[in-house]
Amino acid sequence: MKKSLGEKCFSVFNYTFLCVIAATMILPLLQLLAVSFSSPIAAESKKVFLLPVEFTLGTWKHILQNEVLWRSFGVTIYITVVGTFLSLLITVLTVFPLSRKDFLLKKPMMVAIVITMIFNAPMIPYFLTVRELGLMDSLWALIIPGLLSTFNMIIVRTFFMGIPSDLDDAAKIDGCNDFRLLFQIYLPLSKPVLATIGLFYAVGYWNTFQSAVLFLRDQTLWPLQLRLRGYFESPEALADVNLVTGDFDFNTITLKAATIIFATIPIVLVYPYLQKYFVKGAVLGSLKE
Secondary structure, eight states: OOOOHHHHHHHHHHHHHHHHHHHHHHHHHHHHHHHHTSOHHHHHTTOOSSSOSSOOSHHHHHHHTOHHHHHHHHHHHHHHHHHHHHHHHHHHHHHHHHTOTTOTTHHHHHHHHHHHHHSOOOHHHHHHHHHHTTOTTSTHHHHGGGSOOHHHHHHHHHHHHTSOHHHHHHHHHTTOOHHHIIIIIIHHHTHHHHHHHHHHHHHHHHTOOHHHHHHOOOGGGOOHHHHHHHHHHOHHHHHOSOSSSSOOSOOHHHHHHHHHHHHHHHHHHHHHHHHHHHHHHHHHTTOOO
16 A cells, blocks of 8 residues: 555654664664773773774773672572562463453452552552561562562453453363463463563563662662662772772773663563564553453
């Protein structure tokens, strides 16, 4: 079908606008990557834009030998993997009965759940609740409070409600109970939406910061984002050397750039593997027959 002049202009505008938005997100990361591979003098004099100046691997060698940073990296990996798995499991188990037509309490329960999107828990009661549960200085304090997202529940529920009821009837005729129906029929059909909300959960856990500030006093349990905050407040801790004396091929500017890239790359690398499910899941989860 041939497009009109107006449609062509609209498409050009859309592509141009999206490219500009993408550039505002990509260029800062490329600039930080270039700084991390540049010499301290070039970084200090702000000569670096998108390509490294006086290329050196000194910054990355120092970063990759930082045991404290790797420990925080491991903590973040742990809470992201465990938290995402448990969040998906709890979300699916909660949503499945709420998507059933024969569940009498689904409407009042959904109203109660949606209210939590409007009224968030105040900070002080939230802190006191977690403390009374004995979760202070525990990684579970970073996982349990964020196990369930109302927004993700609504997406999955809408997706489940779009699955033909004929599948339920056929499964029940074959003697399939609710658990088998969920795990053997619904979940295999729900890969797109599960990948979508799984990415949402994973990004949330990966960027854990506020909960860590509130509940963790033991610095050995600090996740990556909180560790980065500490390094940016005290760059000398990241350098771990006296940069005033000696000839080093890194400084606090290149170290900060490298740590940002270090914390960003893992979650960015996950997205391409989920992209084919991501768009499909977001669309299917937003529509209902």
